[in-house]
Amino acid sequence: MPKRLKFMLTVDAQKLAKWLRLLGYDTKVIKSVSLLNLIRIAQKEERVIVSRSKDVLNHPLKFDRIFIHSNSLDQQLQEMKPFLEYEEEYIFLRCPEDNELLHSISKEKALAFIPEKVAQLHDDYKICYKCGRVYWQGSHYTKIKDKLIDLLT
Ligand SMILES: [Zn+2]
Incomplete structure (x- = not known):
């Protein structure tokens, strides 16, 4: 199987978590950690950070990030579209609530x-x-x- 992206959402983008997991994407939301620690965890686990925060967008460290503009879930999914693939065998592979494999x-x-x-x-x-x-x-x-x-x- 081709390697799929893994995501780390900041709290301001966490509405997306359920939907990314339904698509089968390994998606974490970690609350109450500093941005620097979040970036380090994402780097270590090879996750792309998805965020609505300008602090993430403009952060000088080198890491993979997707900046989300909208506050509406449907539009957020549209913004994520270039990075996502619908693949039947991945659908409902993960618990939408907590990212565990089913x-x-x-x-x-x-x-x-x-x-x-x-x-x-x-x-x-x-x-x-x-x-x-x-x-x-x-x-x-x-x-x-x-x-x-x-x-x-
Ligand atoms: Zn669960």
Whole structure:
């Protein structure tokens, strides 16, 4: 597989985190660290810093950065578009809440976590072992996918 970008968002761009993770991008948001430390972590982990801050944009250190102008999520995604790819096999690979990789679980195991109605409709489930959320390809999933396809393909 080709190497994909990894991101580090500053807090002012953190709305993007969920969406980048849904696309399968390894995306971190670290709060309460100085800009210098943030840059060092990003450099060490080979992450591109995504930020709305002019301090990041104009910082004299050499590091990869994407400056985001808009405050609206849809426009922010548009601004990120040149750096993103929609690839089916990456969709819903990561937990949108905390960036952990998801794991497939059997329907039998998922039954403990999901409503009966859902179990009747779906057979494929994934779990995040960090936060315990269980995901399945319901209508919410389809809407998210449509939005991403709309935007990026
Ligand atoms: Zn999670």
